[in-house]
Amino acid sequence: xxxxxxxxxxxVTPRSGASHHAGGRQMRRRVTTAAASLIVCLAAMMNCFAxxxxxxxxxxxxxxxxxxxxGIVNSVLMSNSRAGAEWGRRMLIGRFAAERADAHVVDMSxxxxxxxxxxxxxxxxxxxxxxxxxxxxxxxxxxxxxNSSFFYESTxxxxxxxxxxxxxxxxxxxxxxxxxxxxxxxxxxxx
Numbered sequence: 604x605x606x607x608x609x610x611x612x613x614x615v616t617p618r619s620g621a622s623h624h625a626g627g628r629q630m631r632r633r634v635t636t637a638a639a640s641l642i643v644c645l646a647a648m649m650n651c652f653a654x655x656x657x658x659x660x661x662x663x664x665x666x667x668x669x670x671x672x673x674g675i676v677n678s679v680l681m682s683n684s685r686a687g688a689e690w691g692r693r694m695l696i697g698r699f700a701a702e703r704a705d706a707h708v709v710d711m712s713x714x715x716x717x718x719x720x721x722x723x724x725x726x727x728x729x730x731x732x733x734x735x736x737x738x739x740x741x742x743x744x745x746x747x748x749x750n751s752s753f754f755y756e757s758t759x760x761x762x763x764x765x766x767x768x769x770x771x772x773x774x775x776x777x778x779x780x781x782x783x784x785x786x787x788x789x790x791x792x793x794x
Contacts (some may be wrong), residue, residue, distance in 0.1 A: 621689070661687030662714055662720075662746040665695040665704075666764070666781070668788060669739045676787040678704040679780050683711045685791055695743050703781040716770045724763045725753055731743075740764070742786065759791040761785055 653785050662683045668676035682688040688706040696704045721742060740760035743752045755763060768781040 607791075621710060626705070626780065660747065661690050662711065663687050663691035663695060663744075664714060664717060665691055665743040666767075667696065667741045667743070668784070668786060668791070669741050670757075670791055675703055675790065676784060677780070678702045679777075679784050680706040681709050681714055681717065682775065683714055684708060691745070695745065707774070707777045707780070709774065713771065713774070716748075717767055720766050720770055721753070721763065724766065728759065757788050764788075 616765075636637055664681045666679040668678070680696065680793050682689055683723045685708050688708055692704055692706065721744065739757060741752060742755070742763075744750070764781055764785050768778055768785070771777045771781060
């Protein structure tokens, strides 16, 4: 549901005698321009509210390769709905890579399990300085309750992805895409 804050538009008109002067026309033009600008701003605010509302209706998890762009590593996208998967392609994945993202619609219980594994890994994680020019993995989690992004250097990412793949072992397609993602990260790490 979109919440709109009521606003009042007050239009000030010049005194009756002033409208015959050039200053009156100029003032009317300014008032008209101000009113048009206000309407455009209100429309933009309503659009932002609508987009913010759309974001909170989906649960989406995106796993992306971040590193030297010698080639493409397909991102893996999970959502609890087809609309969420499409939203994730548009909003979370880079424009060029969005077409190649492997999107999966999964049960919310599986998505919650994967998120819990990532959160557990994140809480026990030892921070490492990322090496310049190295490969890394970004994991983005968007749910109605949160919006989080985590970056992992390739070695720790592989450990986390192994755990994520275990959670997805009953979904052959998703498990295979995560395994392929891991394989590609290993290839780029060795270069």
